[in-house]
Every structure is written in C-alpha cells, then in structure tokens.
Amino acid sequence: MTNAEPLAAPAPTETREAVVEVKNVTAGYVTGVNILNSCSLTAYAGELIGIIGPNGAGKSTLLKSIFGQVKVRDGDILLRGKNITNLKANKLVAQGVGFVPQNNNVFPTLTIRENLEMGIFLKPRGLVERLEFVTEIFPELSKRMSQRAGSLSGGERQMVAMSRALMMGPHVLLLDEPSAGLSPVRQDEAFLRVKEINKAGVTTIMVEQNARRCLQICDRGYVLDQGRDAYTGTGRELLNDPKVIGLYLGTLGQD
Incomplete structure (x- = not known):
C-alpha cells in the first residue's frame, strides 16, 4: 500500500487489459x-x-468525470486505450x-420492463438476451416486470x-x-449484487x-482525499x- 503514489498492479492484472485509466485528471463543476x-x-x-474517502473528497466527481458529466480540465481518461475525455454520456x-447515479436513478412512472427497455434503446435487437442476463442476477425482477418503478422500495429501485x-x-x-x-x-x-455483477x-x-x-469485497481500493488518490492498495x-x-x-476498520 502506498501513499500518494500509484500502486503496482498485483501479478494477475499484469497481463490483463486496462479497461479504464484515469491519468492525472483535474476537474470541477465551477470555473476556477x-x-x-x-x-x-x-x-x-x-x-x-x-473508491472511499471523507465527504467532499471528490469520489462522486471522479465517476461523473469518467461519465462525461463533469468537465475535465487537465489529464486524460481512457477506455480500453481510447481517449474518452469529456465525451458525452450517450x-x-x-x-x-x-x-x-445515487439519486433519481429510475423512471418512476414507467414499469420495470419499460425501465429496462430504456437501457437498451441503442441496441433494441438484444432485448431478450439482455433481459435473461439481468434477471439471472436479479431474479426478483422477472416476476414484477409490469410493476411501476415508483412503487418500489429503495433497494428494489437500486436493482x-x-x-x-x-x-x-x-x-x-x-x-x-x-x-x-x-x-x-x-x-x-x-x-452481494455488486459482487455478482x-x-x-x-x-x-x-x-x-x-x-x-x-x-x-473489492479487489483493489482507492482512498481519495482533497481530490487526490491519497492511498491505494488491495x-x-x-x-x-x-x-x-x-x-x-x-x-470500523478494526472489526
């Protein structure tokens, strides 16, 4: 485990593809x-x-920067080697x-099935196959496809x-x-669901x-503090x- 320095990847990752690389990214919501x-x-x-850290450390901002919702002012974000910095979400x-996202993450007036259909509107021909995939991970949804998402509990909405x-x-x-x-x-x-995914x-x-x-449950973790990766390790x-x-x-760390 290192302080303020990237951790060398464990041996199993050395031959793996780097799916996401965030390289020295500086970003924010307001100019300056x-x-x-x-x-x-x-x-x-x-x-x-x-990714953990104190409130205000930039954890959610990091995810939003990867997903094009926060302006990256310096540095690069790569997806499988391709630069995706500031690319639009769609x-x-x-x-x-x-x-x-943490909040407002379902369409409450739509049914569960309609929410899932919205997720594949760019590739509608794959609907049946993808429905089978997600209902294997979340079998509870298969019996409730016609229920409106707005009537679900917080945990169910997360699913x-x-x-x-x-x-x-x-x-x-x-x-x-x-x-x-x-x-x-x-x-x-x-x-448990995250681990299954x-x-x-x-x-x-x-x-x-x-x-x-x-x-x-994570393979590796990053501790963010004041917008920087202060600690990283397994x-x-x-x-x-x-x-x-x-x-x-x-x-909590001593239990």
Whole structure:
C-alpha cells in the first residue's frame, strides 16, 4: 500500500487489459474551482474497484468525470486505450460505459420492463438476451416486470437501476453509493449484487461511504482525499493499514 503514489498492479492484472485509466485528471463543476486534482485510477478487466474517502473528497466527481458529466480540465481518461475525455454520456454508453447515479436513478412512472427497455434503446435487437442476463442476477425482477418503478422500495429501485445500466452489456459499470439510504439488511444485499455483477464479467468501479464493507469485497481500493488518490492498495491492505484506519475508517476498520 502506498501513499500518494500509484500502486503496482498485483501479478494477475499484469497481463490483463486496462479497461479504464484515469491519468492525472483535474476537474470541477465551477470555473476556477477544482474538485479533482491530478487524480489517477486504473481498473483492469474483471476487477472490482472501490473508491472511499471523507465527504467532499471528490469520489462522486471522479465517476461523473469518467461519465462525461463533469468537465475535465487537465489529464486524460481512457477506455480500453481510447481517449474518452469529456465525451458525452450517450456516446459513452454506446462505447460500453454504464453509470448508476445515487439519486433519481429510475423512471418512476414507467414499469420495470419499460425501465429496462430504456437501457437498451441503442441496441433494441438484444432485448431478450439482455433481459435473461439481468434477471439471472436479479431474479426478483422477472416476476414484477409490469410493476411501476415508483412503487418500489429503495433497494428494489437500486436493482432496477443497476439492471438498466447492464442492458447494453457495458465493459465497465460505474456505481455511485449503491448502499446509500438502505437498511443494513438491504445494504448487505446491495453489496452481494455488486459482487455478482462483477463475477458475471463486468469490470466495476464503485464509490461507497460504507468504507469497511466496500473494502471487504473489492479487489483493489482507492482512498481519495482533497481530490487526490491519497492511498491505494488491495482491499485487505487498506482495511489493515494503520494510517487508513486512523484517518478514514476509525474503529470500523478494526472489526
């Protein structure tokens, strides 16, 4: 585990393709005010990456920068070696980037099926195949396709949102606080679903406030602080590192 320096990838990743590379990105919402400051991140094919850190560290801003929702002022973002910096969200979806925001992540007046159909509007011919894929991960949805998304609980909406993002068969899935606002039981379910999505072959980058649980399931983690990747290492390394525990995890890292 390193401080303010990129961590050398574990041996298994050395021959893997780098699906997402964030290289020294500086970005922000308002001119002259940077939220990210020379932030870097790499996600290899098949990895589950966790991003943790204090409030205001730039975690969600990093995901939004990858997804073209925040202006990148310096640095580069690559998808499978291709520069996608500041590309529009609709073009990113077509190129294999899925994004699930923390809030307002379903169409409440539409049914579950209609929400999923919206997720594959660019490739409608693949609807049946992709429905089979997402209902294998979220079997609860298959029996409730005609139910309106607005009537669902927070955890159920999260399932629909993740399923919709998976409908295009993304190379990488960006998840912003998938456990936010859920009960402890529903939080555990959300993390299990994230792990199942990753095991199905989807490279996953997840921002989480529940730092301990996030590090328990991720392959590698990044700790952001003041817009920079302050610490990085495997989930286990970060969970057991005294500095990370003292600064970011508190007693949660000692359980």
